[in-house]
Amino acid sequence: MDREEATPAPACRAGPGARTHRQVMSDTSSEAAPEATRRTVLKAGTAIAVTSATTTYAAPEQAAHAMAGQAIVVQGPVKVLLKVNDVVYERLLEPRVTLLDALRERIGLTGTKKGCDRGECGACTVLVDGRRITSCLTLAIMQDGRDITTIEGMADGDRLHPMQQAFIDHDGLQCGFCTPGQIMSAVACVQEGHAGSDDEIREWMSGNLCRCSCYPTIVAAVRQAAEGMS
Ligand code: FES
Numbered sequence: 001m002d003r004e005e006a007t008p009a010p011a012c013r014a015g016p017g018a019r020t021h022r023q024v025m026s027d028t029s030s031e032a033a034p035e036a037t038r039r040t041v042l043k044a045g046t047a048i049a050v051t052s053a054t055t056t057y058a059a060p061e062q063a064a065h066a067m068a069g070q071a072i073v074v075q076g077p078v079k080v081l082l083k084v085n086d087v088v089y090e091r092l093l094e095p096r097v098t099l100l101d102a103l104r105e106r107i108g109l110t111g112t113k114k115g116c117d118r119g120e121c122g123a124c125t126v127l128v129d130g131r132r133i134t135s136c137l138t139l140a141i142m143q144d145g146r147d148i149t150t151i152e153g154m155a156d157g158d159r160l161h162p163m164q165q166a167f168i169d170h171d172g173l174q175c176g177f178c179t180p181g182q183i184m185s186a187v188a189c190v191q192e193g194h195a196g197s198d199d200e201i202r203e204w205m206s207g208n209l210c211r212c213s214c215y216p217t218i219v220a221a222v223r224q225a226a227e228g229m230s
């Protein structure tokens, strides 16, 4: 067997786009390169990886192609509209840019922190359409047009959000690095109805790690804010 031609698509990384990936790779090799080399296969794979990540968010004509099951190729940055804290930011972003990097490096909202950058610490937690997500694990283009709330959007002018105030009242932080993510997650925890007891708060806040081990005071803060938010 020719080793060059037999190199499989990285299905484990391709996720939901894997089927399209393989289909298009097959189409490409049969139409344009009967004797595909490893280089051509890799180039096709790169193009389609971008395609699978952007079909929903590309121009209407491209979206129509995608809905019809046709492959499209998006090259380079795409225009993304990110609505953050009720302000719409238009940015040209590579499809691979995470929401976290878009917020911090392309919009300048550095309140959201980058801890692990792989979904383990919760420091990057933001709300999207009211639901908490780890912004390091989602692509910015996937959140085009959605309602994103970051820590910068919590206070009402000079008046802190009840959760922010509760963290101060209970000394729910030391170094403060995890605090924006803790607060965003805590707000969602209360809104989800998961702050009925200390045990429940601990359980539903368990995705947010604190290297300073402020957990007891964080729980106390969430408990206090839950009363103020109801
Ligand atoms: S930085 Fe996103 S979960 Fe750690």
Ligand code: FES
Residues within 6 Å of the ligand: 172, 173, 174, 175, 176, 177, 178, 179, 209, 210, 211, 212, 213, 214
């Ligand atoms: S307050 Fe330091 S990591 Fe949580």
